[in-house]
Amino acid sequence: SATHIKARCPVYPGSHTNRFPVPDDKVDWETDWPQYSPVTYTAPFVLKKPVWADPEIGEFSPQFNSLDGSVDRRSHEDTYRILNGKPLNPHGRTGLEGRGLLGRWGPNHAADPIVTRWKTDSVGQRVHHTDSQRPVLQFVSIKRIDCGEWAIPGGMVDPGERVSQTLQREFSEEALNSLQASSSEKEKIQKRITELFNSDGLQVFKGYVDDPRNTDNSWMETVAVNFHDESGNSVSELPLQAGDDAGHVTWIDINSSLTLYASHSHFLETVAKERNAHW
Ligand code: RP5
Ligand code: MG
Ligand code: MG
Numbered sequence: 001s002a003t004h005i006k007a008r009c010p011v012y013p014g015s016h017t018n019r020f021p022v023p024d025d026k027v028d029w030e031t032d033w034p035q036y037s038p039v040t041y042t043a044p045f046v047l048k049k050p051v052w053a054d055p056e057i058g059e060f061s062p063q064f065n066s067l068d069g070s071v072d073r074r075s076h077e078d079t080y081r082i083l084n085g086k087p088l089n090p091h092g093r094t095g096l097e098g099r100g101l102l103g104r105w106g107p108n109h110a111a112d113p114i115v116t117r118w119k120t121d122s123v124g125q126r127v128h129h130t131d132s133q134r135p136v137l138q139f140v141s142i143k144r145i146d147c148g149e150w151a152i153p154g155g156m157v158d159p160g161e162r163v164s165q166t167l168q169r170e171f172s173e174e175a176l177n178s179l180q181a182s183s184s185e186k187e188k189i190q191k192r193i194t195e196l197f198n199s200d201g202l203q204v205f206k207g208y209v210d211d212p213r214n215t216d217n218s219w220m221e222t223v224a225v226n227f228h229d230e231s232g233n234s235v236s237e238l239p240l241q242a243g244d245d246a247g248h249v250t251w252i253d254i255n256s257s258l259t260l261y262a263s264h265s266h267f268l269e270t271v272a273k274e275r276n277a278h279w
Contacts, residue, residue, distance in 0.1 A: 003027050004091045005215035006203040006262060012100055013147060015279035017041045019095030027092035029081075038216055042098040052156070053103035057085045064106055070159035073224040075107045076207045076221050086217045091208055094216050102218040111166035112154035112264070114204065114271055115196070116174075117236045119253060126234075129255075129278035137277040139268065140235075142174050144261055147212070151261035152268075153246060154222060163223050168197040171270040177243030196234050200274040201225035204270040211262040228275065255279060 008022050020038045025031065033243040046053050054062065062068055064087055065079050081088045086097075087106035102108045118126040119136040126135045149239040155170035157163060168190075172178035176189050204224050211220035229235045242249040252258070254272050256279050258265050 002210075004094070004210040004214065005209075006210045006212045007089070007091065007219070009212045011210050012041055012096055014043065014101055015041060017096070022093045022095045024202070026110065028275040029088060029092055033093075036093065038093070038095050038097045040097045041100055041215075043101050046099055046101065046103060050103070054099075054105050062105060071074070072109055072157075072159075073104070073106050076223070080106060089214060089216050089219050091210075092100055092215075094214055096215045097217060098215060099218040100215045101213045102215065102220070105217055106219075107221045108218060109157040110154050110209070110222040111157055111163045111170065112152040112205075112222050112267065113167040113171040113197075113201075114152055114173065114224060114226040114267060115229070116226060116254070116271060116275070117229040117251070118277075119231050120232060134276060134277045134278040137272055137275060138251040139254055140171070140175050140240065141252040141260075142242060143248040143251060145245050145247045147261065148247075149261040150252065150258070152224070152264050153249070154224075155245075159217045163225075164197070167201070167223075167225055167227075168193065171197070173244045174242065175240055175249045176238065177241040179243050184259070191219055192238060193235060196227050196229060199227060201227045202271070202274060204274065205263075205267045209262050222260070226271045226274075 003024055011018055017039055026033050064073050064082055066073060077090055080090045116137050116139045119138050121127055128135050141150045144151050153171050153174035157166045172189055176185050178189050204226050206223045207221060209220040209222050216218060240249045254268050269279055
């Protein structure tokens with residue numbers, strides 16, 4: 001797989017901590033590098049032990065590479081290595097030890113719902129791109145409050161939660177603002193999207209995410225699933241409203257020039273190609 005880039009961003013997100021610079025040819029743990037001296041950083045609120053975070057290593061006995069009670073510490077990729085009691089990032093060095101903003105040592109599991117429709121003109125005809133002659137897909141995108149980048153409305157899989165639930169829940173929270181809705185409104189929202197989310201989604205990715213929050217010991221992994229509204233009458237009319245960690249939400253045209261959070265544009269490329277859409 002391609003070397004991680006965002007996981008080596010110079011300044012760690014939400015902090016003034018600089019990562020130890022890791023050049024491309026030193027990312028791989030197999031490359032001997034005695035001078036490597038990563039900075040140690042775990043965000044203060046992670047150390048305060050919120051329910052979603054692990055304690056420090058030494059304060060508990062995590063079962064790495066296995067289902068540890070209801071916490072899934074297995075990677076979607078290969079078995080990861082443990083060094084001095086700490087998991088090692090399977091994609092290599094990041095210049096930072098500890099957990100940074102992430103709660104779990106090892107994999108932090110997320111799910112990314114990619115909701116798409118065909119772009120249409122004012123009379124409902126599909127819009128084809130002038131260069132590729134292919135129809136243009138649109139997806140529901142949110143603007144993340146933490147970094148201001150546009151992204152898929154994904155989120156963390158709660159302990160014991162099924163990924164299919166996470167996909168629908170995170171979409172509801174971030175793109176439909178279900179957290180702020182009354183219970184009757186919430187029911188209406190769920191009714192409108194359950195059919196789409198119960199349809200066979202197209203899994204476009206499962207594995208390591210090149211996320212700027214990743215560290216040498218903690219990293220994001222996701223399952224990205226595409227739910228496509230082919231006829232344009234299931235979710236196209238949804239009243240989008242940003243919620244939770246989203247500041248804005250809108251339908252965005254899918255193409256190769258999009259700059260999105262983490263590895264999200266890579267997931268959209270797969271969606272576009274699988275659906276013979278413009279990229
Ligand atoms: C990314 O972080 C995943 O692809 C997912 O979109 C997101 C989950 O984290 P939060 O949105 O909960 O911060 O790596
Ligand atoms: Mg969320
Ligand atoms: Mg989120």
